[in-house]
Structures are given as structure tokens and as C-alpha cells.
Amino acid sequence: xxxxxxxxxxxxxxxxxxxxxxxxxxxxxxVDNTPGGKGIHVANVDTILGEDTVVTGFLGGKxxxxxxxxxxxxxxxxxxxxxxxxxxxxxxILTEDGAQTEILEPGxxxxxxxxxxxxKKYAELLDKADIVVASGSVPQGVPVDFxxxxxxxxxxxxxxxxLDTSGDLLARGISAKPDFIKPNRxxxxxxxxxxxxxxxxxxxxxxxxxxxxxxxAAISLGSQGSLVGVDGGIYRVTVPEIDCQNPxxxxxxxxxxxxxxxxxxxxxxxxxxxxxxxxxxxxxxxESGYVQKQVVExxxxxxxxxxxx
Numbered sequence: 001x002x003x004x005x006x007x008x009x010x011x012x013x014x015x016x017x018x019x020x021x022x023x024x025x026x027x028x029x030x031v032d033n034t035p036g037g038k039g040i041h042v043a044n045v046d047t048i049l050g051e052d053t054v055v056t057g058f059l060g061g062k063x064x065x066x067x068x069x070x071x072x073x074x075x076x077x078x079x080x081x082x083x084x085x086x087x088x089x090x091x092x093i094l095t096e097d098g099a100q101t102e103i104l105e106p107g108x109x110x111x112x113x114x115x116x117x118x119x120k121k122y123a124e125l126l127d128k129a130d131i132v133v134a135s136g137s138v139p140q141g142v143p144v145d146f147x148x149x150x151x152x153x154x155x156x157x158x159x160x161x162x163l164d165t166s167g168d169l170l171a172r173g174i175s176a177k178p179d180f181i182k183p184n185r186x187x188x189x190x191x192x193x194x195x196x197x198x199x200x201x202x203x204x205x206x207x208x209x210x211x212x213x214x215x216x217a218a219i220s221l222g223s224q225g226s227l228v229g230v231d232g233g234i235y236r237v238t239v240p241e242i243d244c245q246n247p248x249x250x251x252x253x254x255x256x257x258x259x260x261x262x263x264x265x266x267x268x269x270x271x272x273x274x275x276x277x278x279x280x281x282x283x284x285x286x287e288s289g290y291v292q293k294q295v296v297e298x299x300x301x302x303x304x305x306x307x308x309x
Contacts, residue, residue, distance in 0.1 A: 003125050005122075007058055016028060038251075041249045042252050047076050088105035131161075133256075144168045163178035164252070170191060202219050218275070222247075
């Protein structure tokens with residue numbers, strides 16, 4: 001089983017507008033309401049791929065009830081801790097010029113008692129899991145070293161842990177040696193405190209991560225694919241040119257592919273290929289954190305993998 005942790009779930013509201021003008025009345029052409037959060041995207045894609053998947057975290061209030069109902073509609077197996085606060089909403093505003101503006105609420109305040117309930121649920125679910133994925137931000141009240149503690153618990157139970165977050169959560173998480181990370185260039189620069197100017201700089205950072213005890217480190221290069229370090233080697237993963245509809249959620253879909261590949265015990269190259277195919281397939285859809293299984297399969301042979309170091 002793949003256990004996905006999404007501590008700061010959301011209701012994602014996607015507005016399509018002709019234009020966005022500050023201080024004016026703006027009428028939306030269309031509105032979509034979907035369950036959101038990076039981990040929910042991961043769980044959705046892994047469910048589509050046919051993997052036994054459970055997503056957990058915190059849900060609260062009427063918004064939380066709506067998200068839980070939507071997950072059920074999507075066929076996603078959710079097992080959340082109820083909290084007193086209201087699950088957040090996140091707004092994405094898309095205009096005809098191709099720009100996207102996002103408004104992200106911080107999420108509810110989680111109490112110590114609610115944290116304890118989650119740790120108990122995590123222990124129960126961890127016993128059934130093979131792979132654990134933790135994605136995204138955390139709500140208020142969750143300590144910055146929380147992911148690091150979950151990683152340590154997973155490793156003590158002999159389970160692999162994939163971490164996709166940023167800032168202090170990433171820095172503390174790395175200290176617990178997750179089995180996989182995928183920071184982008186901006187997140188690495190924020191983490192390290194200096195700029196990356198070349199591919200050689202990116203390769204150097206990947207080697208640093210491997211030296212720190214992380215089994216697989218991937219750095220996204222956007223439409224150019226990614227660089228991945230694993231088993232002491234550095235690989236360039238190149239994706240085909242596509243008609244990009246919506247890149248939001250492609251990183252989450254990539255992580256879902258990596259998790260599925262590990263669950264299936266594929267070879268290193270097959271795992272990288274599945275991750276890249278899922279990330280690319282998501283970009284071909286208008287909905288974030290969604291792929292079509294046949295599109296993923298069609299993309300697999302079109303992913304190029306080259307060992308460069």
C-alpha cells in the first residue's frame with residue numbers, strides 16, 4: 001500500500017476569466033471545485049494508476065466535509081483526522097493571457113490533542129503501508145520538524161519515505177534522510193542560500209543530497225525534464241514536447257509515478273521513466289493532479305534517460 005500524507009488539504013477553486021482587474025467587478029467564465037493539496041494530487045494519480053493508496057491528514061468544518069465527499073466521488077481512499085478548524089480554500093485565477101494567480105489560505109490551527117490523534121492514526125496506517133509519501137505545507141500548530149519525525153518512524157518500521165516540501169520543513173526533513181526528494185531550483189537556492197547558475201551547479205547539489213544519505217534526489221528542469229541522482233549516478237531525464245494545458249500538479253504527479261514505481265519494484269530507469277511520464281501526462285490535462293492511465297503508458301517509451309555522471 002502507498003500511504004500519502006496531506007496535512008494541509010484544501011478545496012481548490014479554479015476560476016477562468018477574460019481578464020483580472022484590481023478594484024473591479026469580474027465575472028468568471030467557469031468555476032471548478034476540486035479536492036486539493038499536493039498529497040491529494042499524489043493519491044489521485046496513484047489511484048488512477050491502479051495502486052492501493054490511502055491518503056491521510058487533517059480535515060475540518062464544512063469545507064472538510066466537502067473535500068471528503070469529493071475524494072469519495074473520485075474513488076480516493078481517505079482516512080483523515082477531524083479537526084475543529086476549517087479546512088482551507090485555495091483559489092487559482094486563470095486569464096486568457098495565460099497568467100495564473102493563486103491565493104492560498106494558511107489552513108486551520110491544529111491543537112496538540114489533534115496532533116496526537118494523527119500520530120496514532122499514522123502508526124496504524126504505517127503498519128499496513130510499504131511506501132509513504134508526504135507532500136506540501138502543514139497547517140498552523142504543526143511543528144517544523146514534524147515530517148522529520150514521521151520519516152524516522154517510517155524508517156524504524158522498515159518503510160520507504162518520499163518527501164516533497166520546501167523551506168524549513170524540507171531542511172529538517174533532509175536531516176532525517178528521506179529516501180526521495182524533488183526540490184526545484186528555487187527551493188534549493190532558498191535552502192542553500194546561494195544561486196545555481198549552471199547544470200554543473202545542479203549536479204553538485206544532487207551529489208550533496210546523495211552524500212547526506214538520500215537514496216534518490218530529483219531536480220526538475222520544467223519542460224526540459226529533470227536531473228536525477230540515484231545509486232551514485234546522475235541521470236538526465238528528457239520528456240517529449242507536448243501541448244501543455246496546465247502544468248500545476250505535474251510535480252505531484254511525478255512523485256506519484258516514483259511512488260508507484262517503487263511499489264512495483266521496478267528498475268531505477270523504469271521508476272524514473274514512470275515518474276516523468278506521469279508528470280508530463282498531468283501537464284496535458286486542464287485539471288491539476290490528474291492523468292489518464294493510457295496517456296501515461298503511451299508516454300513511457302518517449303521518455304529518454306541518459307546517464308551523464
